[in-house]
């Protein structure tokens with residue numbers, strides 16, 4: 001991966017972190033992940049796939065893996081596929097009684 005592309009990712013990531021991130025109540029750790037250009041806080045690998053989506057594993061509330069495109073609605077935590085570093089992308093404020 002060339003450095004210009006990583007630079008581009010940092011721009012996109014920090015824009016996302018500072019706009020959508022505020023609306024979506026991203027955690028500080030997830031904002032850092034975005035604004036660093038999708039760099040894992042654990043192993044410093046750049047986690048991006050060929051479709052320019054975050055190349056992380058997403059898990060839902062019940063511990064079941066969810067597809068990345070459902071992450072916004074369903075993910076409770078992300079896991080780095082390389083070092084298993086785990087973090088929460090969003091604060092969950094609402095506690096609904098099921």
Ligand SMILES: [Zn+2]
Nearest residue numbers: 040043080083
């Ligand atoms: Zn990692």
